Structure formats: structure tokens, C-alpha cells
Amino acid sequence: MSEVTITIDGQEVTVPAGTTVLQAARMAGIEIPTLCHDPELTSPGACRLCVVEIEGMRNLPASCVTTAGDGMVVNTISPDVMDARKTVIELLLANHPEDCLTCERTGQCRLQEYAYHYGVRGDVFHGDRTEFPIDDSNPFIVRDLNKCIRCGKCVRVCDEVQGRSIYSFAYRGFDSIPATAMDESLAESECVFCGSCVSVCPTGALTEKMMHGVGRSWELEKIKTTCPYCGVGCNFDLNVKDGKVVGVTSNAESEVNGRALCVKGRFGYNFIDHPDRLTKPLIKKDGEFQEATWEEAINLVAEKFTQIKQEHGGDALALFSSARCTNEENYLANKFCRAVLGTNNIDHCARL
């Protein structure tokens, strides 16, 4: 593949042809702030925070959508660029609730981070602000469009990754928002609550409802694990506080699933500490379930299987396997059924 060499802030960088200026800068260790850019999604070039100065180019092009050309001379820290970045942040803050004290995203919010970094306060403009009711219609996602910066990541992740296309921009200009069809609540929409949009939203506009108030981001320990729900093997981070799981968030490093998860994996974790959860085997004695050890339970099952097989033959037994098992576990189930139980009566819920 051919390569191009460009100069960024005086530093020469050689990158494969087709690389964007933003990628090239990041490869050279030069940080350019972004809000709407996401390496896994298409780039709309919308937030304009990543603008840079390129010799010979009119205006300030957005580096996320400008392809590096051989011999290009880029300046990411010129006074004009700094002014432009600050202006973008000022403008976003001018229509953003000053709610960092209670906002769920505090500490993880990109807008907050850049405002801090560039020293921009929210008091430059005192004008209209958009006012939207908070969409609290469902058990999983809180949608507070007052905090939305119109980066469109939710629109794109739903469309490009999840394939549901729940959101699309609606209304114009200052009133534009990422809306559901007919601007209904999420509950009324066709949303499947996979929460992908929550995982990409850079601000507190989309948050996990169950994580509200359970702990600040810096108090939470993130432990990468595999989802127990099915055999796909998605990974994510359990968010743990004081030894208790208080939430699940995507882990972009997950090989199998990236940031994508389903509603169960992302939001179905409260079984962990649920009082109804069985943590010990139960054996029914005299019409009542009574706690037993694993050994007792397994022995009882083995005993009954053996007895049935001896009295009625292996074909009196059948095994029904589950998609929650991994491939390896299903293989073992198959082996166990045919070689141990001695029957071909085996099926799987995925065929239902």
C-alpha cells in the first residue's frame, strides 16, 4: 500500500494513503479533540471540534474527514484553531444545562473534559436554551436531550452497528434533535434497548437508568467478564462498588462483540443480588424443597438416570440443550447423551 508523508505541528509523519489527518495525528501522538468522531462509525464531520489549519486550504477543515495528502502541512495548535475549538465548546455549553453536580456522566463526559482542558466556562452567552422533557419511559435508558450535543453518534450506532435505525435527526437548526420515528418516547418506539447508543453518547444525554445515583465513575471498579446469558461470549465490564455489581458497561476491547451488547447482557444483571436467586441446590423431600449440597444433588440425578436407563432403556431419556451454553458445553452434552445415557434423543432450544 502506498504511503504519504505529512507534517503535523512540525513533526513529519508517514502514514498509509487514505489515512485521515486525525488518524495521522493520533499515530504521531498528537491529540486532537473530537466529539462526533468514532472510529467504528462513519464520520459526519459535524461537531467541528477537530478542525485544523492546513496550508493552502480555505477555512479550517475538520481533520476527521480530511484525507492526508503527501506534503500536507498541518497545524493543530495555531491561534485560529484554538479560537475555533474554544468557540465550539462555548457554543455547546451555551445550550447545555449546568448540571455537572448531579449529572450521571460527570467524570466521563467528553464535553466536561474539553471545557476543563480548554478553560471554557459556560457563561459566555446568555440566550435561549432548548427545553425537552426527559424521556424516562422505559426501565433501561434515560434520555435527556437537554444534554445532547447533536453529535449523532446514537443515530449512527443504531443504524450502522445495531441495524435498528431507531433515531434520525428531526426538526431544523437549533431545534434539531436525534428523535425516534414520530418523536415518540423510546418505550413507544421500536427500540430493543441494546443500549449501544448509551455506550457511545459522549455526554449525559443517554444514560443507564439503573446506574443513576449508584456511584461516581471514579468510585467504580471495572471488571471485564463474559456475559452469562448465551453462548456468543460477549465481554463487558462489570461496574463494581463496595463488592457489589452496580452496572454493566461496554468494553471496546471485547474481541467478540466490541461495544455491542443486548438488552439482557447490558441491563439484566440485577439477578446477581436478587433475593429470589437460587445459590444452593434444592431437593424436594416430603413435598418441600430443602437445601442440599452439590454432591447430594448430582448424586441424586445420576442415580435416577441410571435407574431409568436400567428399567426402560436409554431411549426413555432425552436431553434438551441450551443456547446459553458455549459450543464446547453443547458438544459435551451431546457426548454425554449418546455415549453415557445411550440415546440419540437430543435437541436444542435454538431449533424451537
Next chain:
Amino acid sequence: MDNLMVACCSKCNHSLSNPCKDYILCRTEGPICHDSKECKEKRETFIGKVDLAEDKPHRRVLICAGTGCISSGSKDVHSEMLAAVENAGIEDCEVTITGCHGFCEQGPIVIIEPEGIFYGGVSADDVEEIVEKQLKDGEIVERLLFTEPNSGEKDKYYRDIMFYKKQERTVLKNCGHINPEKIEEYIIAGGYRGLLRTLCDFKALEVIEQVKTSGLRGRGGAGFPTGLKWQFTAQAEGDQKYVVCNADEGDPGAFMDRSVLEGNPHAVIEGMLIAGYAVGASEGYVYVRAEYPLAIKRLQKAITQAEQFGILGDNILDSGFSFRLKIKAGAGAFVCGEETALLNSIEGERGMPRVRPPFPANKGLWQKPTLLNNVETYANVPIIMEKGGEWYASRGTEKSKGTKVFALTGKVNNTGLAEVPMGISMREIIFDIGGGINNGKKFKAVQIGGPSGGCLPEDKLDLPVDYDSLISAGAMMGSGGLVVMDETTCMVDLARFFLTFTQNESCGKCTPCREGTKRMLEILTRITEGEGQEGDIETLERMAKSVKNTSLCGLGQTAPNPILSTLRYFRDEYEAHIKKKWCPAGVCTALTTFKIDPEKCTGCRRCAKNCPVEAIKGEVKGIHEIDPEICTKCGTCMEKCKFEAVYKG
């Protein structure tokens, strides 16, 4: 024969299934396919009824049926005229509709040909007089003639009217002279000859060379060299290419594209056909805003007729070239005029601009190479191909060739569409064509290029009107809107007006435009409401620069222009608003006080009697005074005073 385009007799072998390159000439100068004196005569008679000669008795009564004249009642004039001419038993006289003359304020307009007599403001009640005097006796109906605003003289003929004298009508030539709903009238007027020459004499690349030689630049706003754009599209790789016409015309007050589509739709079709041939496209779209129902109807009719006679479709005129044209009606958002938003809209997506590059020439409609030009740009193409690129390049200035249509409005005597050669001075447009400022007021500025453009003050009036001079003066050609302002216009209020428009029309995709136009508008509104603060001008300048430099598309990049140009030429007005809390033009209500001049006041009490809030005190025959605490600044007193004693201070 009631249609020139159909076969004259059974010997004519041209048909849709048997196309031939001689078709057009056969119909106008022929027959060529067979020899028949009788057929030739039939054709000549038909043509003679449209293409009038002074020495023939035949007459045409042309009734304007552009949107402007229709809304002032020309449909009634037309039906009345048809009936009256028939009742009067006048033969050799055809009553027909035409497209727009561009002088809509004079509508409904009726033209009598071959003399070229111009009647304005004609109502159905005037029809009988026109028929009795003009058509029967050849006597002119004086009272319907146009009166020059400056000299007060009446013009008998179209050609004498100052509004038209300095115009050079090329694109608009047919508008107002042919019936746009009849393809044969376009052909009789010389139409489709450019296409014919293209298909017979030129290879695709040679067409592009001609367009490059012509120096034609895009009429949609940016003035990009048209030939170069065609070349890029021709060179782009793609199994399918498209030609798209931008007829979105979102500029408030501009209506030249609408007039061309309504009055001369075949010129656009012909231009697009030539473009399709040049770039290798077989399909085209015309994107017209749905608020232009008449333009859509006429264009659809034109497309259907062109298809019917083998000018659109497969193997056009036996050239092997095939081309189809569709209309897409847009919902009328200013941003949909931006080329990539327009393409999204055709595709059924939200009209939001795409990132460029890739440019439409490489990845346009459905990611295929797409040529996109403006209505007026396409309408210039046929004549280039007919007369040659060099002929075209002989008019205009070094870098801006040909003519440009402007929509002249505001405080001038004559408003309407003016097609002028590039390089003409602004003064000539405003004072000769426009007849100067109305009500004897003083010229203050002219806004050129609509909400994306800028204003030019008095000392720029002699600037040649061409793409580059305008840019260097802080304005731009844009689509050709010209709004003339007099001393009663407040320039801060003007900037506020345009920002209100761009802020409303921003698509909301990118931060600087979505949020920045809003904040700039808020500051401007504050200033006009008397709440301006020290530092506002600097904030405006800083914001304007950022929004211009960082917005994604042309809408945001040009939205600050009205602010920047008014600040450049009228900074003192901003300062007066902010520091002195005074609006020099007396427009911003919060910053004006109504006063009574004791020298002029006669004590008639008219003002006091009419003041709705009883803010005026004074005895009969005594000097009156307005109490500023009570006054709501409604302006009634000023309107009512017969002695011009009330003034804004």
C-alpha cells in the same frame, strides 16, 4: 396541421421508432425526408403564425402567465381575451400565454406582436378596449402603457422601456415571447439547435472544450467554472452517471430560476441533455421546490412533449445517445439548495449536507458520479453549443462571461428580473434599469447574494458586477438577489433580518452554524432592542470569523457575511445603537423617540386625537408635545400629521 412536430403527411418517415437526425430541421426548414411543396407550405404557415414578420397581417396577443401575473389576475385576462377576439371575429390573431417578463410589478402584462406593444396592469375589464381599439383599429390604448418613473413619459413599445433597454436577454430571451407549454414554439424560436449540433458535430470531450472556452461559470452561487466541473464528472469512473439540475432557489426574493422553468423550460432540458451527452450520463433529475407548482407543471409538460417527439428517451435523433429526465419536488428548505443536501434529499434522506470531498462529480447521487448545475447555468448551454464557446466568451469580463439574471427588489422604482452582461456597474442596474430609488429617497446600500452575500455602500456603486469584484468587496454574486436599500433602512436590523433567515434554515448538523447563528442573532436582536453592550461588536466579529471558518457547508460558512459586510461599511450604525442607544435610520423602535417639530406644528390636534394612548399634550393652535413615557412608538401621529411636524429622533 395543429402541431409542427407531427408528421406532415404519410411520406414523412420520422417517428419515435424511427428517429433521425434531420428531425428538427425537417420540421422547421423541411420537409427534408421527402419533397413536397404542399408540406413545406403547411410548415411555413404554421411557423409564420408564431414567428411574426412586420409585413404580415398576422398578430399575436401574448398574455403573461408567469406566477406573478397569474396572481394579479392574468388568467381572467386570457379567457376574456380569447372570447373577445372570437366574438369580434378577428382572424389572423392568436391569443396565447407566455412565461414571465420579469417585470411582475406591472402585471398582468399583455404584449401585442409583431409591433411589441407593452400593456401593463391589464385587467379583464380592459380587454374589450384593447380588442376594439388596438386589434381592430390599430389604435394604442394610452392609459395601459408603461410610464417611466423618472421622465413621466409613456413608452409604447417593449423595447423603449428603460427597464429592458440595458438588459441583454439571452437566458430570458424566450420568456414572455413563446408559449412555454408548446415545444414547437421553442423549436421555432431556434431551440434544440444546440443539441442538434452537439449530437451531430461534437464528441463528448469536444463539448466540454466548448463549454470551457465559453468561460461559463456556475450561476447557482459559487461561480465554479462549468466546463471544469463537466470534465471532472466525465473523467470520474462509474457505470452509471447522473445529471442533476438545482432548481431549489431558496434565496428569499430570488425567482429567476422559477421564471426560466416557467417561461423557457426546454432550454433547461436542452442544457441538461447536452451535459448528459458530454459527461456520459443517461439519467437526470431536476430538483424543484414544491412551492413552485407552476414551474413543476410546465417542466413536466415540456418533458412529456420532449419524450413524445423523441428528444428525450432512447437513441435521441438517431445519435445513439439516450437520456431520461425526472422531476423531484423538494419540500423547500434553503439548505436543500446546497448540492450534497440536495442529493440526500433526492435519495429520500434528510436534507443535510455531506462532507466534501468526495465531490458529487466523483460520488454524487447514490454514490455515482453526478454533474450538478443550476437552472440558469444549464439554460446558458444551448446557445454556447449553437454559437460556439468563443462567441459566448466575447461577452462579459475577463473572468466572468456572458450574462447574469438578477432579481432586483427593494426601494427601487422598477423591480423585477434583469438579465445583464457581466461587468455592468451596480449603478447602471439600480439607476438605469431599476429607475433609481423610489419616493425621492437617498440610496444607502444594496444587498447582493441574499442571506449569503453582503451589502455594498454608495462608494461601491461603480464596481463592475462580476464574481471576483463582488467577493473582494465583501459580497458575492450568489444566485443573483439584489435588494436595494434607502436611508430608511437600518443596517443592524438588516443583518438581523438575514441572520433570522439563516438561523431558521440551518440544518442543525454542525455546531458553529446551528449554535453560532443562534447566538449571533441573539446579540443582533439585543442591539436592535436597545440592549446592546460594550464588547458586542467584538463578540460578533469573533463569532463571525469562527462560524465562517469552521462550518461544514456553505450555509454556515456564508451566514456571517451580512454581519461582516454591514460592520465593514456601517460600523458607526452599530456603535450608535450600542453606545448612543440611537438608531440613525429610525427603524429600531426601542431606539427611536417620536418628537414634534415646534416650527412645523400648527396645533391642529390631529395627532393628539389619533394617539391611541393619549401621549400627546397641547392646546388647539398651540404647540404639541409627545410624552416619551407614555408613547408606545406606534407611529400613528407621524402618519396622521399633515404638516410633517412629527419626526423620529
